[in-house]
Amino acid sequence: METQHNSVPKTIWAGASIGFIFLLVPFVGLSQRAPWSSFVQIVTEETVLRSISLSMIVATCSAFICLILGIPLGWILAKADFRGLKLVRAIVLLPMVLPPVAGGTALLFALGRKGFIGEHLDSWFGVTLPFTTAGAVLAASFVSLPFFVLSIESSATQLDSRLEEASLNLGASPIRTFFTISLPLLRNAIMAGIALSWARALGEFGATITFAGDNPDQTRTLPLQLFVALETNPERAMIIGVLMVMISLSVLVTLRGNWLVQK
């Protein structure tokens, strides 16, 4: 739909401004206190550079997993109708409710080396997930998937089903209709979901440290660096925080500006 010149009421602007200031102010605080002089030095440390690339890999892989699993899941929640649907919908939200550290523990119970599934993975395939990059991706996916699913679901319930009917009428199979009509119409929701889950995964700490541990080569993402720094060297922590903000700002501005939101 074309956005028209319907002026946005002043009340809305006021509310939005308060909301924005609320979100902005802490970052102003952060950048005020950050010891900028050591910024370049810290950011170019080899270990920080490794964390940056690890973070990007983990966040991107996890956003990708969310895409693959979240679209069908959101779709089913929106479109299907079966007994227990409510329960499924609530379970999908659980990883959001549980503090990430607890989620990480739950992941260990299930997929850790002694977990009820993990032990078979280990003994049958020799696969161990904890303390590997794959484990970090899994932990990040686990906490960010619900965000993706909800984003899809709330849009999918509002799709005009006559468009899908028209596609079927014109001979496209249901699966083709899904990919050529439904998905493109969900574009905004998918993009919002990617942004949500990517951002959530980038900042993921609790589940990662618990399930995947802090391995400098495999799992030490920026949030882990930040956390360790918080314990020992708060200035360094601030720099890493600012760095994360800058990375996500630049990625999100670029992505969303160019193709994430289509009005």
Place this chain on the structure above:
Amino acid sequence: METQHNSVPKTIWAGASIGFIFLLVPFVGLSQRAPWSSFVQIVTEETVLRSISLSMIVATCSAFICLILGIPLGWILAKADFRGLKLVRAIVLLPMVLPPVAGGTALLFALGRKGFIGEHLDSWFGVTLPFTTAGAVLAASFVSLPFFVLSIESSATQLDSRLEEASLNLGASPIRTFFTISLPLLRNAIMAGIALSWARALGEFGATITFAGDNPDQTRTLPLQLFVALETNPERAMIIGVLMVMISLSVLVTLRGNWLVQK
């Protein structure tokens, strides 16, 4: 739109099932290991009961704040067009990217007793936020607001603007149009947003502990109980985790089943 009998393709079901199992399995792990025998005893401890009510208060207040601030903010992001919009949109996402502990630190810099705003709150009004329930609500709102905003934004961009035009045509003012037409049409997104932000706030730990500390009467929510227990008494932690799961399941199933999602 009426959901029609367009069968959901098998591929979608398959994807959804994998996604669901992925989310479910850790909870199976959790409840397998949980020492059920001590469940009732732990859950009826006075300190746990206090945490439960504190958690509910914090999550609900914070969902309410998200509602008040998130709707206008999401609306502006979707509808307004001004220089710097991209930047505003990215800044709104930041609290999601930054690990909560870092977000909490940023909040301290801004609204703490010595924060650049907090010090004035303190000296002028005698208000200090850290270590109070208000501070916990603030921390929870800070981390959950972006989820709310994104949910609104992605739906608002897809609203059929002709309906708003029709309302203006019929003599409703822009603000009336907003409340009688736009908001009801955003219903699904608002409800999804409430669920998202409530759930996120219920599980909030990092920012809360950092900004609001762990005060048994004011700020010790369930996630704080859980975290401390994880360090010393993992069984107790599991029980608290299961308890959180049960609370959120029952709240979400009730809410979403009855009025959160309208197909």
Place this chain on the structure above:
Amino acid sequence: ESDSSLRVLAASSLTEVFQEIASEFEKDTGIQVTLSFAGSSSLAAQIEDGAPADVIALADEETLTRVKQSGRLTQQEEIIFATNYLAIATPIGNPASIGNISDFKGNITAVCSEQVPCGHLANELASFLKVEMEVTTWEPNVRSVRTKIELGEVDAGLIYVTDATNQVEIISIKGSESVKTKYPIAAVDNAKPSAKDFIDYVLSPNGQETLEHFRFGAPQ
């Protein structure tokens, strides 16, 4: 993995000192040391779940006992390599004029949560000194106590003497040295032979000197 590398899991409070010791050890032996820091109990959980590790160094004995039950530590004796005790820390200038624990009353104060070693120690200290300790916030670890003091958010708190920085003012408590926490170190089962070397290095005069430099107390 080659024998020339070693994985050490250490409690957060050991971060700086173990980084120092590890780099000295590397210089001496050429063995690469990979350090992972986390709260003692997280480390315990990781060990239980099979985290790859050769050496584990914790901030209290109880946690080590828990790790032993997991069966990944079969060594008979635990080796204490350092001790630590608490002191009051205040923001620079001590704005609330705190002199001892009884001054906590009526001020905003932070102490570790009773369930973590430093909080346990704080409680012991208070009962040893027979004073009532009024606490605003029970923090999950000693570093977050310190951070809140550094930021001026709390007026006073209890931290390990080893955690002192120039961002906080330290007020020593008379008699607090007698309420100590002990740091055990152990090699994990199936550890590389060099694990023993690392432990020996920590216990060696060189290692002890470094620990002392970071204000840790001697093992006994």
Place this chain on the structure above:
Amino acid sequence: MTQIFLSGTTKLGVEEFDYSFETNSSKRIAVVGPNGSGKTTLLRLIAGHERLRSGLLKINGNVYDEPTSGNFTPPHQRKLTLQHQDGSIFPHLTVEDNVAFPYRSKKKSKRKARALAHKTLEAFDLLQIKDKYPNHLSGGQIARVSLARSLTKQPRLLMLDEPTAALDVASVRQVHQTLESLKTSLLLVSHDPIEVLKLSDTIIALEGNKIIQFGTLKSVTSKPATQWLSKFFDLNLVSGTASGLEFKTGCGEIFHLPQNYSGNVEVSFPSSAISLHLSPPSGSFRNKWKATVTSLDKQDKLVRIKLVGAFDCYATITVPTFNELEIALGNTIWASIKATELNVLQKPNPAKT
């Protein structure tokens, strides 16, 4: 040719629908009825977007929907196309890609599909706007895109729900031509009697979610079952054969046509266009015939007169004229109609289908 057998009921909310009809040799069916009488629902049922609660839907001998046996053929496997009343064109595709969509569904490459769509785009005068997105189109343009897209699929049965409602007069004419020359079977919902007369040979008339009349165009128009229907078709219909400008009725009566035609045609004209005379009329009337008055229906200021002669028809005249001509039941009278008042409906050759 498509044979549809439908006898069953369904329900939408509180509305109950009861349909029952069977088409055999009809290629062009019109569905008529007042607003909210169940036309769209009937089409949706045949397309498979609604399901029967009881009964049976069979098309060309294949069971498409039978609740008792659980048989249900999903919409995309039915050999038909339904064009929704609102057009339902895809908002995320350009006009070109909308029209090419059915080719794409047949797994043609994008390039190929677009090339194939080119002809249709041209025929519907859409080339100029082929790169536009639907939310930048006018109402009539959307209707045209939708129709072009429906025709692209070349289904065995094409169902159109008020396809010309948003079109201008010129486009309507062009669409009628296209539909007249169409090879596939047609099920058309329309509120325009001329369109129905032009494009259909069979009528399904609905009222109150039920079929209240079903039959050939001729039988329905000559004996409309309800008031609404008789108001809808205020027209006479005569069939015969045309050659050039001449039209011969069954009884050999010869009419003059406004244009050249050939073969079997039907000629329609409003009852108000017939003039009555006591003696053979002169002037620009080349079409005149003798008929007997067999019924009189006085309505307020108008009289509806049934004439039986070489063919049956109705004439409407004003009461003063009626009085002046002193018309009575059983009278024999001259009737005339101008050739330009005749609406010629060329039927597709029945031998071909």
Place this chain on the structure above:
Amino acid sequence: MTQIFLSGTTKLGVEEFDYSFETNSSKRIAVVGPNGSGKTTLLRLIAGHERLRSGLLKINGNVYDEPTSGNFTPPHQRKLTLQHQDGSIFPHLTVEDNVAFPYRSKKKSKRKARALAHKTLEAFDLLQIKDKYPNHLSGGQIARVSLARSLTKQPRLLMLDEPTAALDVASVRQVHQTLESLKTSLLLVSHDPIEVLKLSDTIIALEGNKIIQFGTLKSVTSKPATQWLSKFFDLNLVSGTASGLEFKTGCGEIFHLPQNYSGNVEVSFPSSAISLHLSPPSGSFRNKWKATVTSLDKQDKLVRIKLVGAFDCYATITVPTFNELEIALGNTIWASIKATELNVLQKPNPAKT
């Protein structure tokens, strides 16, 4: 009465629009033109949903849109209502609440607003479905709800974009009656010439996003500026006064009408309905007059003849008839038309507006 002054341009994507007209004493304006000629855009501009790039829009002397001065009155402050082509009824409100919406906007209580809406619901035959939600309505029902809602606001200027396109014949008739008796000014987009003749006194004709003709109904129908327009109006118009069943043209010629009328009326009839005769015709023709052939336009099989007599009009006859009657330019000839072919357009009393 609403005076509209518009002279300006705007742009939508690549489409450029250029409008310029001024209405003074006209109360009923029809906007006509082929699909995609800029009708909807014109209405959206007047309603304030599109903005001028240059020029000026003034209604009743108030500047509504003037880019140079930055003046712009937002849509809800304009004293007018636009009914969108698609109806745009609110999906989250029942039929009743949709119709009551304009009352609610005037801060009436829900109960009051519903009570007030009751009459409109009744008039539009919507009482039975008043509790339904829009996605459970048929196309025509939606159109009716939308129209009922627009009328509820009682604006000074009502703009309707193809309001009867989805309606059945009976509803169309009823809507026409409602609109004829309407007190407010009307700006109507329509593809139906009869509707335009019935409901308007002024025509804005658009082609290619420009106004190609603007004037009274009479002036436009008698001298259509383009081929499209002349095809659109294939009709003759005669004005005069009616009393009872008689109609008197300006020159005193008397016509017989099919129904009772009184006061100033206009009578329209298609050119094909006129019969020509060499001698005064007999039979059911009560309307006959003498006229001179002033122009001949031979088109394929038909001849369009301009007749000048008591009034000017066009007659269309077939070529054989034309030959038989040996019509030539300058001839004097008898023309006749049946009363039942006359379409009487009763204009609202101009003194009242």
